[in-house]
Amino acid sequence: MENKNAKKHRRVLTRQSKQQADKSSKQTVEQCVDDVAKLDDLGEILDPVTLDAIMSHFRTSLESSFAHKSQKKDEVEPFFVLLDPESIQNYLEKAWDLDRFVLDNSFLYLLSLDPQLHRTDFKTLIFFKDGRLIKTRENSNNVMRSFFELIGFSYDFIRGISTRVNGKEGHCVPYIFGRYSFLPLSGPTRRQSSWINLSKVQHYRALKGEKGVEIHCENQHVFQLPVRPQFFADKVKQAGQTVHRQEHLLRNVLKNFDYVDGRKEERENNLLGNAFHAPTDRISLISMEDYIRIFQFSFAETALKHPSLRDNPVTDEALHLLRENLYEDLPHLRNAPR
Structure with missing residues (x-):
């Protein structure tokens, strides 16, 4: 016991x-x-x-x-943002007030706030995948413009490529560059706009009466967008086609540079491989954006020098316009033969 x-x-x-x-x-x-x-x-x-x-x-x-x-x-409580302004008020109260921050690719929805509709002096509300909320007095276009600078290419540059590839002007052209996929819900070149991160969207459905579109993102986040279903469907299709074209281009580039499945094949006793370590200060000054523009000029110059245009008096004038107006600021172009 x-x-x-x-x-x-x-x-x-x-x-x-x-x-x-x-x-x-x-x-x-x-x-x-x-x-x-x-x-x-x-x-x-x-x-x-x-x-x-x-x-x-x-x-x-x-x-x-x-x-x-x-x-x-x-545990992260999923967002469920409705079309009505009252739904936004609750998230505005919870959001962190930040005027200086670095946007990253984990954001889901960058909402442009209407001062009268949302009764606030903040201009932008940002929803993130991990549940973060940021409200800022910074214009939504300025926030995205700073983000594009980090990526390396402006919206106008990406929009220009898409316009030339598709052969026509487009309204609210998606920003597609590799893993970055964003859709402006209104013309971002003219006024403040809301943005959706398409790379985080899993599926969507049209709301009854064509009042909007409901998108379902990663981590069970749901947003209702005030856009026509047909508009959203067209933009998703356009974005998908652009992604396909870029992947096709990338596969060809990797093939031409002897990359297989993203891994470079080792070369033994390669003269050019050893010469790679030679001084390249002049070449390193060229940004990737300028390099692509040099490619553009080269393609245009080659097309204008085609035998069918050789005797056309407009050819020389067109080359002059290209050099003096569109590509005059390109590095090394001033030293190129004319």
Whole structure:
């Protein structure tokens, strides 16, 4: 039989174990170690069965505490943004007020705020994949323009390429460059616009009565957009075609540069490979955007020098216009033969 001291100590330890379970979210690892040391001191008083039962209960409570804490940290409440302005007010109150920040590709929806409609002096509200919310007095176009500078290509540059590839002017042309895919919901070259990160959209559906489109993004985030379903469907199709063309171009480039599945084949005893380490200061000054524009000029110049246009008096004038008006600021073009 257990003596009175053993029973007393068991009641005390049981009560302490329950208190530990109630306060588990505040308990530190150091406190846990101290409690275990106390139990070791009482090993001579308690019988092994009782001590094992108390330790088992203590261990289970501690594991449950850490599991609950870890699960709560990882949980993100999904956004569900409706068309009505009242839905936005709730998110405006929760958002961080930041005037200086760096936008990254994890944003889902960059909303251009209407001062009268949303009753706020903030101009932009940004929803992120991880549940972050940022509101800023910065114009939405300025926010995206700064982001495009980080990517390396402006919206006008990407829009110009898409226009030439598609053969016609487009309204709200998607910004597609590799893994970056964004859709402006109104003309971004003329006024402030909202943007959707198409690379984070999983599927969408048209709302009844053509009142808008509901898009479903990663992490179960849902946004209702005030755009016509046909407009959104056309832009998704256009963006998909652009992605396909870019991937086709990339595959050809990788093939021509001896890349296979994104990995370069090693070349042994290669003269040019060794010469790569020679001084290249002049070439390194050319930005990727200028390099692409040099390609554009080269293609146009080659086309104008086609035999069918060789005797056309307009050819020389066209080449002159290209050099003096469209590509005069290109590096090394001034030294090129005319």
